[in-house]
Structure formats: structure tokens, C-alpha cells
Amino acid sequence: MSGHTHHDHHDHDHDHPHPTQPDVDGPLTYHQRLEIAVRELMIEKGVLTADEVRRTVEAMDARSPAGGARVVARAWTDPAYKQTLMTDPSRALNQVGVEVGLYKLVVVENTDAVHNLVVCTLCSCYPRAILGLPPDWYKSRAYRSRAVREPRTVMAEFGLEIPDDVAVRVHDSTADMRYLVLPKRPKGTEGWSETRLAGIVTRDTMIGVAEARLP
Amino acid sequence: MRQHHDMGGEKAGPVEKTEHDYAPWEKRVDALMVLLSDRERSLIKVDELRRNIEAIGPDAYHKMTYYERWITSITSTLLQRGALTSDELARKLADIERRETAGLL
Numbered sequence: 001m002s003g004h005t006h007h008d009h010h011d012h013d014h015d016h017p018h019p020t021q022p023d024v025d026g027p028l029t030y031h032q033r034l035e036i037a038v039r040e041l042m043i044e045k046g047v048l049t050a051d052e053v054r055r056t057v058e059a060m061d062a063r064s065p066a067g068g069a070r071v072v073a074r075a076w077t078d079p080a081y082k083q084t085l086m087t088d089p090s091r092a093l094n095q096v097g098v099e100v101g102l103y104k105l106v107v108v109e110n111t112d113a114v115h116n117l118v119v120c121t122l123c124s125c126y127p128r129a130i131l132g133l134p135p136d137w138y139k140s141r142a143y144r145s146r147a148v149r150e151p152r153t154v155m156a157e158f159g160l161e162i163p164d165d166v167a168v169r170v171h172d173s174t175a176d177m178r179y180l181v182l183p184k185r186p187k188g189t190e191g192w193s194e195t196r197l198a199g200i201v202t203r204d205t206m207i208g209v210a211e212a213r214l215p
Numbered sequence: 216m217r218q219h220h221d222m223g224g225e226k227a228g229p230v231e232k233t234e235h236d237y238a239p240w241e242k243r244v245d246a247l248m249v250l251l252s253d254r255e256r257s258l259i260k261v262d263e264l265r266r267n268i269e270a271i272g273p274d275a276y277h278k279m280t281y282y283e284r285w286i287t288s289i290t291s292t293l294l295q296r297g298a299l300t301s302d303e304l305a306r307k308l309a310d311i312e313r314r315e316t317a318g319l320l
Contacts (some may be wrong), residue, residue: 028311028315028317028320029283030280031280031282031283031286032234033308033311033315034245034286034287034290034308035240035243035247035305036240036297036311036320037307037308037311038247038286038289038290038293039243039247039303040307040311041299041303041304041307042224042251042298043220044296045298047251047256047258047298048247048250048251048256052250053243053246053247056246056249056250057239057243057245058244059243060246060249077281080238098284099311102252102261103261103286106308107298110233119223119233121221121222121223121224122220122221122223122265123220123268124281130265133231133237133245135232135233135234136234136281137230137231137232137233137234137246138237139232139281140230140231141227141277142227142228142230142231143230144222144223145222145223145224145225145226145227146225146226146227146230147223148223148224149223149225149226157229158232159229159231171271172223175264175265176261214245
């Protein structure tokens with residue numbers, strides 16, 4: 001994690017357990033109980049602390065597609081940065097304060113000749129460090145099954161028609177290797193600032209089910 | 216032979232463009248994975264998470280939600296590694312049920 005400073009607003013120590021805020025009304029499900037059980041046992045064994053769990057959730061909440069949008073907008077405006085992003089994505093992300101983590105990140109660039117689409121057929125691997133947690137549909141049976149067999153049809157369901165003369169490349173992620181799409185910069189954005197450009201880079205453009213468009 | 220999680224290329228219906236904000240308990244499952252798999256603790260590797268998800272039987276696999284599979288797999292791995300025993304887990308689950316019934320959760 002990058003330079004996250006934790007301010008503890010409590011003025012008491014943390015030797016006693018805090019009651020867990022219920023997530024939903026009604027009885028806990030078996031799996032919700034299992035989460036509590038594993039967490040409490042790991043805390044009791046001194047493997048982790050409640051504070052670490054809370055801070056990890058906070059750090060995750062802080063990650064969102066806005067991080068990816070910043071990287072894309074910078075690559076669109078700064079050729080040297082784009083070069084780094086394509087050849088050494090971890091370093092490029094470090095430069096904007098994002099730690100990629102234990103896996104290898106690969107950036108694939110959309111051009112007039114090639115459109116890239118990302119899926120994880122086996123599970124749900126996703127460039128979480130830069131995009132946050134994946135949307136439900138990315139983890140769905142329908143997307144995982146069909147993205148590799150009929151990508152053009154799947155993209156059309158998202159409203160994206162790829163012309164026949166543009167090649168479609170589908171990238172199947174693994175736990176250790178995850179993909180980020182560098183979308184095409186739309187025409188009509190000449191002279192835009194990085195911030196303005198980042199505003200049109202959505203999560204879906206970085207998965208490949210959408211193209212960046214003028215607002 | 217193809218296993219049930221290996222669905223790339225199979226026929227399926229339209230992609231329903233659903234999303235939801237993750238519930239606090241789902242985020243905590245994710246956080247447990249992040250912490251238990253870090254270099255310092257190294258109690259589970261991402262491949263073990265995947266392998267133990269794939270070991271969930273086909274019926275249960277398709278019934279469970281995403282983070283239900285994760286906590287199932289994390290628990291299996293900790294048991295396999297000896298980081299937890301099934302006795303400890305059973306006692307803790309019973310204790311949680313008692314606290315829930317008593318309104319202490």
C-alpha cells in the first residue's frame with residue numbers, strides 16, 4: 001500500500017472486541033458466520049488484527065476505476081509514459097502511486113486495427129489494484145463462457161459494434177497475469193487536459209466492452 | 216475432462232449487466248485473503264484459493280455467490296495447512312450462533 005497514514009480516532013486501547021455491525025437484518029447466513037469465525041480465530045491466534053482487516057477494507061474501498069482512468073489519460077497525453085505503461089506496467093503504475101501487487105499486469109492497446117477484450121474464463125481474475133473490484137457480470141457464467149467464443153456478439157450486447165475489418169483479441173486472465181485495455185483516444189479530444197480526458201475513461205473501456213466516447 | 220469451473224467457450228445466455236455494491240462481510244472476506252496471502256503471513260497462496268474453489272462440488276459451486284466460494288476456500292486452505300483445526304472452527308461457529316441468538320452480534 002502506498003503511504004497510507006492511519007489516524008486512530010479512538011482514545012481507548014483495542015484489547016476488547018468491538019461488536020460487529022450487522023450487514024443485513026435477519027439471521028446471518030452460514031457463510032457470513034464462517035467469515036466471522038475465521039476472522040476471529042485468526043485474530044485470537046495473533047495472525048492478524050481487527051485493525052488490519054479494517055484498514056485493508058478501507059484501502060480496497062479507495063481503489064476504483066478512477067485509478068485506471070488516470071493512467072490511461074496520462075498515456076494518451078505523454079508518449080514517454082505510454083511507452084513505460086506498455087513495456088513495464090508495474091513501474092508505470094508505481095509512478096501514479098499504485099502498487100500492482102503479486103501478479104503481472106499486461107497492458108493491451110486498442111488501435112484502428114485491433115480491439116482487445118478481457119475475460120477470466122476460469123474464475124474472475126481482474127486488475128484489482130488499478131480498477132477496484134470487478135462488476136458482477138464479469139464473474140458471471142454467461143460472460144466467462146461466451147467472451148472467448150463469440151466476443152463480437154457479447155460486445156454487441158454491451159452496445160459496442162466492432163467493424164469486421166478490426167481484429168478482435170480476447171485475453172483470458174489468470175491469477176498471475178491480468179490485463180488492462182488501453183482504449184483508443186477519441187477524435188475531438190485534442191488539447192484536452194489529463195483530468196478532462198480521465199473523465200471519459202470508464203471501467204468498461206478498460207475491460208474492452210466499451211469505447212471511450214465524447215460525453 | 217473439463218471441470219465445472221472451466222466454462223470458457225461453452226454456450227450460455229445473454230450477459231446480464233448486473234453489479235452490486237459489495238456487502239461489508241464480502242469486503243472482509245476479501246481483506247482476509249489479502250492479509251493471509253501477504254508475504255509476511257503467507258498462509259494461503261492465490262493458487263490454493265483457486266484450487267479449493269475448484270474443489271467445491273458442481274452443485275454447491277453454482278449455488279454459492281462469489282465470496283461464499285472464497286470464504287469456503289480460505290477455510291479449507293487454513294484447515295489443510297493446519298492453521299486452524301476443525302474442532303476450533305466448530306466451537307467458534309457454535310459460539311457465534313449463541314451470540315447471535317443472544318443478540319450480541
